[in-house]
Amino acid sequence: MTINHYIFLSVALFCIGIIGVLTRRNVIIIFMCIELMFNAVNLLLVAFSKMHYLAASVIDPATTAGTDGQLFVFFIMVVAAAEVSVGLAIIVMMYRNTHSIDASFLNRLKH
Amino acid sequence: MIALILSALWGVVMMFSGIFLKNKKAAAPVAITGIIALLIVSYLEYNAVLYLDADIRGMLKFSAFGQVFTGVVFFCTLIYFILNAAEFEETGNDTFEYYALIFFILSGIGLVTYFNTLLMLFLGIEIISIPLYILAGSDKKNLKSNEASLKYFLMGAFSSGIMLMGIAFLYGASGTFYIDGINVATAGFSPMIAIGLVLLLISMSFKVSAAPFHFWTPDVYDGSPTVVTSFMATIVKVASFVAFLRLFDNAFGKVHAQWQILVALITAATLFIGNITAVFQQSVKRMLSYSSIAQAGFMLLAVFSLNTFAKEGLILYAAAYSLATIGSFAVVIKMKDYSLEGFNGLGKTQPFLALMNTIFLLSLTGIPLTAGFFAKYYMLIGAVKNGHQTWLVIFAVLMAAISAYYYFRVIQAMYFKEGNAEAKPVSAVFKYTLLFTAMLVIVLGMFPSLLTKALY
Numbered sequence: 001m002t003i004n005h006y007i008f009l010s011v012a013l014f015c016i017g018i019i020g021v022l023t024r025r026n027v028i029i030i031f032m033c034i035e036l037m038f039n040a041v042n043l044l045l046v047a048f049s050k051m052h053y054l055a056a057s058v059i060d061p062a063t064t065a066g067t068d069g070q071l072f073v074f075f076i077m078v079v080a081a082a083e084v085s086v087g088l089a090i091i092v093m094m095y096r097n098t099h100s101i102d103a104s105f106l107n108r109l110k111h
Numbered sequence: 112m113i114a115l116i117l118s119a120l121w122g123v124v125m126m127f128s129g130i131f132l133k134n135k136k137a138a139a140p141v142a143i144t145g146i147i148a149l150l151i152v153s154y155l156e157y158n159a160v161l162y163l164d165a166d167i168r169g170m171l172k173f174s175a176f177g178q179v180f181t182g183v184v185f186f187c188t189l190i191y192f193i194l195n196a197a198e199f200e201e202t203g204n205d206t207f208e209y210y211a212l213i214f215f216i217l218s219g220i221g222l223v224t225y226f227n228t229l230l231m232l233f234l235g236i237e238i239i240s241i242p243l244y245i246l247a248g249s250d251k252k253n254l255k256s257n258e259a260s261l262k263y264f265l266m267g268a269f270s271s272g273i274m275l276m277g278i279a280f281l282y283g284a285s286g287t288f289y290i291d292g293i294n295v296a297t298a299g300f301s302p303m304i305a306i307g308l309v310l311l312l313i314s315m316s317f318k319v320s321a322a323p324f325h326f327w328t329p330d331v332y333d334g335s336p337t338v339v340t341s342f343m344a345t346i347v348k349v350a351s352f353v354a355f356l357r358l359f360d361n362a363f364g365k366v367h368a369q370w371q372i373l374v375a376l377i378t379a380a381t382l383f384i385g386n387i388t389a390v391f392q393q394s395v396k397r398m399l400s401y402s403s404i405a406q407a408g409f410m411l412l413a414v415f416s417l418n419t420f421a422k423e424g425l426i427l428y429a430a431a432y433s434l435a436t437i438g439s440f441a442v443v444i445k446m447k448d449y450s451l452e453g454f455n456g457l458g459k460t461q462p463f464l465a466l467m468n469t470i471f472l473l474s475l476t477g478i479p480l481t482a483g484f485f486a487k488y489y490m491l492i493g494a495v496k497n498g499h500q501t502w503l504v505i506f507a508v509l510m511a512a513i514s515a516y517y518y519f520r521v522i523q524a525m526y527f528k529e530g531n532a533e534a535k536p537v538s539a540v541f542k543y544t545l546l547f548t549a550m551l552v553i554v555l556g557m558f559p560s561l562l563t564k565a566l567y
Binding site for chain 1: 230233234237241244245248251252254257258260261264265268269271272273275276278279280282283286287288
């Protein structure tokens with residue numbers, strides 16, 4: 001598999017995530033679509049990391065090129081976990097007040 | 112560096128003091144002590160008296176620009192804490208935690224002003240955003256606050272996803288997260304760099320609420336408790352602008368010509384939408400939210416022109432806009448009724464509050480002798496010196512003229528309309544701080560070099 005396959009797969013996952021965020025009404029589903037976007041990025045970062053490693057290891061077999069890409073993935077996971085904990089708390093808070101998790105609720109402020 | 116560490120540590124201190132000190136009233140003094148300590152430390156660091164030599168692998172770069180900016184941020188936060196101490200106690204029972212979250216946000220602001228890799232930029236933006244989601248929803252029983260918090264959270268996470276995709280593409284093209292390395296890689300302007308640049312532009316526009324990605328702003332600012340809105344619309348917004356400017360200056364400065372027109376279009380759209388919609392608002396709080404979009408349009412001129420005027424101007428704009436908006440919000444919070452009619456006759460019932468609010472609104476309009484004038488002047492002169500897209504400068508001046516309409520409407524309501532505006536009682540400390548802030552706005556309006564010369 002070349003790098004283009006990975007790019008194609010990640011961009012496809014990312015676009016599914018974006019379309020999900022823009023079209024779905026259920027807050028939990030929107031939330032999952034955002035996670036899908038994050039994970040598409042993780043996949044792409046790991047693929048690029050491997051690509052840069054392979055390119056550099058031809059010249060120097062002991063290279064560390066590409067490790068920072070994989071490290072970034074761990075940071076994204078940590079941040080995503082922090083966001084989930086806050087986000088679910090917000091959704092629970094909203095559910096207690098409205099007994100619904102429908103995003104059309106969000107349009108109330110406009111009036 | 113020490114200020115950055117101290118701001119994160121003080122957040123923890125705030126949380127623990129919440130356990131040991133049961134009295135809500137004790138929260139403000141602890142927070143004010145912390146922010147004064149931060150100010151002193153950052154002043155000593157600026158003069159290179161204090162220095163911490165930690166091996167951070169060049170991930171952060173401590174420039175004079177960043178140090179002056181964090182100084183401005185800490186100072187504005189100090190004024191914000193003093194003016195809003197009473198409101199923090201009214202918002203909910205977790206007063207200590209609100210202050211703690213704000214200290215965490217301050218450490219995030221430190222990261223986005225000093226970042227030298229995209230990793231630090233991402234972490235900084237997230238450290239700013241996540242506590243803000245909580246603060247926006249801190250009025251737990253209020254549906255509007257819930258809604259603001261959820262909306263802000265969804266939009267924030269969505270734009271973070273877009274930003275990450277942009278970072279991934281830049282990494283693919285350049286093999287590094289360091290912005291100097293990316294700057295080198297932009298020489299061969301490959302499609303991957305272009306996609307990364309556009310995605311980062313979109314996500315940063317989300318964060319600074321530039322049109323057409325501004326739609327979440329009025330609802331979030333209107334729904335959040337006013338004391339939180341005051342912080343979000345000022346300090347957090349200018350910090351995002353500094354991140355925006357530094358990212359596009361240091362990483363994409365070489366290909367400025369390629370993306371300049373995109374920023375010009377975003378700037379024009381932001382100025383237009385912000386100013387025109389603000390005209391139709393009936394609530395002063397909502398008007399100030401739209402005005403923050405309009406002011407964001409002016410600050411975008413700095414990203415558009417990217418020269419020394421832009422950088423000096425952005426610091427000046429950050430100070431002028433934050434001080435005036437914090438002051439104006441502090442007056443709005445004291446009102447019983449946030450609508451424009453609620454301000455009728457304030458000049459008679461509360462002459463002091465009305466006078467102070469007038470000074471802040473004049474500064475936001477950009478009348479000479481107030482700080483807002485020189486801030487706008489620097490932005491415009493930067494765009495003129497830049498030499499491209501002169502129509503944008505003319506457009507910005509026109510929009511500044513329109514902004515006078517909705518700011519002056521509040522002044523007109525306060526002085527020339529009959530009514531008895533009701534305001535909550537204010538303490539002497541509040542009055543003196545407000546007076547001090549207004550004096551500062553005027554002093555900066557007469558001698559802007561007091562601030563800009565600190566950069567060199």
